[in-house]
Amino acid sequence: MRAAGSARGARVSLRVVNKVIERLRRALPGKAVLSSAEELKPYECDALTLYRQTPLAVALPANEAEVVAVLRTCKEAGVPVIARGAGTGLSGGATPRADAVLMSLARLNRIIGIDPLARTARVQPGVRNLAISEAAAPHGLYYAPDPSSQIACTIGGNVAENSGGVHCLKYGLTVHNLLALRVVTIEGEVLEIGSAAPDSPGYDLLALLTGSEGLLGVVTEVTVRLIPKPRCARVVLAAFDDLVKAGAAVADIIAAGIIPAGLEMMDRPTIAAVEPFVHAGYPLDAEAILLCESDGAPEEVEEEILRIEAVMRDAGATECRISRDESERLRFWAGRKAAFPAMGALSPDYYCMDGSIPRKRLAAVLQAIRQMETRYGLRCTNVFHAGDGNLHPLILFDCNIPDEVARAEAFGSEILELCVREGGSITGEHGVGIEKINQMCVQFGARELEAFHAVKRAFDEHGLLNPGKAVPTLHRCAELGRLHVRGGKVPHPELPRF
């Protein structure tokens, strides 16, 4: 396996390790510090399993005071800290380092309160995404962002990654559904950011902290906005004999002034893979299908569904089915939801990418990916948030075949770089982590990267919080030959770069 470069961390002497563990043991109650090889094993990676590293130790604080104690201890010892939620992240945001303490926030798992009148939920970071909606359900409310890992992923991780989901075209990303955070800085100071009021004095730190991948602070409490559950939802399943037509249909829906609750695309290989699993009745001869959901009041959904169907037909859909009842709606979605597990039957390993592009470029990019399949000798299936222009190409490979990992990674990099060229981004919702750190050099220029480092230093002067993730050093970009230099001028040319 390729080393994760600077994200892997330096070798630390046994003396330092023992000292840090001893100090953590003093700061936390019994059994809250793990240090034996056996105990550390489950923490060696997050959902980006390509990268594994045993952490120096794992700390399991159970409340904010203990989080403060861990951060102060690490600060004093000069040891890096990596915060981790459920470890479902796909970009390696919580990949450990040999020289860093991994702080799991799983024990901060209390729902502090649901206020149905204010329509807010106050929760600790280790609360699972779906658990918030379950707790709000008796009041007819729910928490809208629904990443596909919502059964397992925690709200703290959602904040760190600014997670999206199937419904974010209409209901927004995590950043649009947060009201307030309690954040502990590396100094051990608690910041109260945002509030249940519509705005707060000063800079919008809530926006800055959301999606900051654990580089600026550690979240200990989250207040989210809850919204009323729509009374009704129905879905149109539209089949196309051509990817280009399906891509165009997505743009047509938006151009018609429709903001669907969800608009997802599955390509032919995906359809073929999932149908035996879920028996959703997907047309197996289609090149692509679109699932387009409408939600709201029943009469409103009725009206919108008919408009969606008309647009799909005009765009050349070979077939349109409208879910007749809730069980059929769930069946239509079942294949989409089972897509990733179904790939397991197709291939021993797969690599899930995450890039975003302008919707109008969907067809062109999908065709380019087809050509890359031949070039890299690997298959790639596509099932993704078409309405947001958020691609999730799944590159299929086999870890046991020499060089397939390297080819899969190169394939993935090329897709991400294509997304940037098409005016999009290297990550729509999974974050940069260590996975896409090299592509950051393609998306941003040297000045912007320097600004990110300066923002990081404004919160964490010595770079102890999740170092080596999300923002590459200019040195790294230069080594890769990817340093974006505008007008021939490198910022601060006096600084050594190599």
Add this chain to the structure above:
Amino acid sequence: MIASDDLLRPFEERIRAAAAARQPLRIRGGGSKDFYGGRLEGELLDVSALSGITHCEPTELVISARTGTPVAELEQELATHNQMLAFEPPRFCGRATLGGAVASGLCGPRRAYCGAVRDFVLGIEMIDGRGERLRFGGKVIKNVAGFDVSRLMAGSLGTLGLLTEVTLKTVPRARAECTLRFEMDQPAALESMARWASRPLPISATVWHEDILSVRLSGAESAVRGAQQNLGGEVVPAAEAYWQDVREQRLEFFVAARELWRVSLPAHSPALPGTGPMLMEWGGSLRWLPGPQDDRALRALAIRLGGHATLYRTPVRPPQGPFQPLPAAMLSVHRRLKAVFDPGGILNRGRLHPDL
């Protein structure tokens, strides 16, 4: 259209020279919000020449424009595609610019139901306090690469940089709209708005003033019709002008106030005791109070309720600034962020906070 580089070079040079000379600069677009925020300090840096829509993609729900572009011009263009800016920024007689709308973060009646300026900012181009041009975010709806500096700029009142171009997410215009009016006192209005907000109703604006609650419904025809039957009240014909007056603060209530306080609160907060006549928006989460007010008492009350109070408009600006003071730990983060983007402290000094 003039090439971006030619247009921006004079601004970069001006800021570089000012940084070298430690000369404060005061950024100004249309000047419609000179009244807002702390003191106006420094030489005028007029942005109105940075004008024009640079990118409009209706099927992407995206529009980009230079920041001196009037908000009204942007909206006119969007209207031709049957789209709009969801946060309804005030246009203040057509003078308000895109840059000012983003930098001030001020929003109109739809804000409580659709989101604030920052929710719709997708990307920005700026010149920082060293005269360096920077680009953050982009032109796509989903983009989580790098820190979200674009949204950080919303509401920063020009203290972190000169915005030169902004990309916003747009929304389709509602197919139907209807305004209902109810006669009720403040507690009843607060109770009704909270009850309605917990149900999936297509409410897009609310105003309560002098025992009248006005509610705007926007959405699909069937949804608006259904909600109208459901809520009751009296249908107000041709209410568009009324909502424009709310948005532009042209109602007699706003015009008559020499001094005006803006109190931002959690939506279900009770009536504020002893503060006199008032106007509520945003489901009760925004309260406008004419001055003079006992500012210490009002701020203490706002904090107790979980919000904050701003001296929005006043004939004489107080030296400590119009905004609620920041706690020490927050102020120190603000200082360090200011130093990241404007180390010389030359841009809009004192506008957001007396020390920034």
